[in-house]
Amino acid sequence: MDTGYIMSDALTIAETAGVRYMEGPAEGELLRKVDDANSVVEACLSARIRCALLYAPNMTSRFFDLSSGEAGAILQRFRNYEIRVALVCPPDSVRFSSRFPELIAEENRLPYFRFFESAEAAREWLA
DSSP states (O other): OEEEEEETTTEEEEEETTEEEEEOOSSSOOOSSGGGHHHHHHHHHHTTOOEEEEEGGGSOTTTTOGGGSHHHHHHHHHHHTTOEEEEEOOTTSSOOOTTHHHHHHHHTTSSSEEEESSHHHHHHHHO
């Protein structure tokens, strides 16, 4: 993986198998509120990139609680601008609400957003 320059303080442009994508910090916070997803979309569009690799710690604090509505709102922002997102979420790294696995199953059937246990698997899907 080749890493490019930093977009803001948190996003970097990376490339795997000739496909460029925005990548969030593996351990850092990125989205503090739902509207912060717009910054990721803007960074992608301004760099002419249509993919992003994010990590569980990058998501809002209530993203994995389906009743908050944050997951749906964030995913819809990415869909609206046709940004494919791979989310790295290793087993037991976060606590899901009881219905969150249903969202994972549904999203994994669609081409826009996927959950992965490793960054390597996420990069393969993006490429």
